[in-house]
Amino acid sequence: MRVFVTGATGALGRHLVPGLIAAGHQVTATTRTPGKVARLREAGAEPVVVDGLDRDAVIAAARAAAPEVIVHQMTALASMRSLRKVDQVFAATNELRTRGTDNLLAAAAQAGTRRVVAQGHNFVYARSGGPLKTEEDPIDSRPIPSSARTVAAIKYVDRIVPLTAPEGIVLRYGTFYGPGASDQLVDGVRKRQLPVIGGGTGIWSFIEITDAAAATLAAVERGAPGVYNVVDDDPAPVAEAAVPGQGRGREAAAAPARLARAAARRGVRGGPDDRGARVLESEGKEGARLGAAVRELAGGIPCLGQRMRRARPSIGRCCSPSPTE
Template sequence: MRIFIAGATGAVGSRLVPLLTGSGHDVFGTSRNERGRAAVDAMGVTGIVMDPLDATSVRAAVAQAKPDVVVHQLTALSGMSGNMKKWDQEFAMTNRLRTEAIDHLLAAAQASGVRRFVAQSYGGHWTNQRTGGPVKTENDPFVEEPGKEAKQSWRALKHLEDAVTTAAGIEGVVLRYGNFYGPGNALSRRGEMGELIRRRKIPVVGGGGGVWSWIHIDDAVAATVAAIERGAPGIYNVVDDDPAPVAQWLPYLAEQLGGKKPMRLPAWTAKPLIGEFGVLMMTEVRGSSNAKAKRELGWTPRYPSWREGFRTGIG
């Protein structure tokens, strides 16, 4: 197949390219500048300069590639501080890529007769409804009130998922990735989040009951290949088998990173520091089930639990 990857130099895109070419696909990858295009060319595929926020640029890029499949992997997450009180501000560009850019890509795909569209979404914790059991499926609704610091990000994800799954003439596939870890990511031994945890800058808040779902970056890429090649239209949680509360995974992760046990703070003390949204993430959020992705994509994570992944695959 001819596959167009919007965001081919990112965390997922750069790992996706070699797997797709190794399977015999003809890959086209975009970057926002000539330096990035050269990096894509160096992977042995066709690089295209594209401004994802410019409809004309997007339409021209997709028309050039004439793809069978368009893959949205556009984010702007590098250099983020992890400040939960400024969540929407830090995700402002990514939110535009999940709204404006997704609309441009879908319109370009429809104009070029693309049959399949695969898009990156999120399902690691905070988007899930916070009532009922600790683990949610794709059939459970999004949370209605994410926290005041994340309302714009919530709207952007909702827009992306609705747009992709209802686009006329398109087989729309949405992948709700869990929280990434592994080489080249913020959560790695040299990454920003890894450093914060090692330095005890991220505490266990309250009882630490917020349930998170994790996914190693290479497992996310493998699931993406499966979705491109054989996924039926719809939404899939791409997470490991082991959703777990903060009180379990954070101390274990700190140990694997060579740090001391995290501090513990009551919620009332933490709220001025990390905001309402941060407290909710640490105490009330719910994880996600990967049963549908395993069943329907024929995919199994190499790291079924963050326990093994943090120990041997964090990078």
């Protein structure tokens, strides 16, 4: 298929584009940075330099590519170093998730593209009830004030993509980690910039970055329209990742070691290309799949994430996080 990937040089895009090429798809890949064009061409994609907020340019690029699928992975988080002021840090990304999404949906309509697969996040569930959430659980109507605009932007993608695109799919990823995706987390730990509430007992759901790319590839190729949780099956307390505020200097610099020790207690090992930890699910890498209940999305691709309930094909489970827990 002809696939138009935006944000193709980001944390997920850099794994998704080679996966799409290997699967035999014809990929047009966008970047805002001319210096990254060669990297996309070497991966086998047709590169296009375009700003996702330039509506006319986005529409023109999509019409020229005539894609059968558009993948929205645009963010602006490469320089993120702290989560103390979430809305401030995510301001540009929020624009890409609102205006940028509108631009891509308009481009899809003009290019005749039916399927749009967009990046979502699981930081949208109400902080009430049990810790495991399905896509049908309530959405948080009163997010933490410092993250209100960010949550609103994520919720906008959740709503507008399935509503507008004939085959609109939103993937509510867990927090990324793995090759090229953990540096910011580790740097935040080192600099004591990752906020932890109380004893750090808040639970986050994670997804290894290459698994997230595999799930996205599955959604490109198949799956009913709607919203899906895409997380691994080992949610973790924030305290296992970092304890900022405890120690300075040498002790703060040892934070990644604390991360590694905590990971080891949970059967986690470090990846060869990653300064963080790579979770290997308790059933083993090949045993962790999206599950028979959503076979039409997963297509048997290994290690896609959380096992799903069998009652409803559209339901997955993840933990109920908040950006500062």
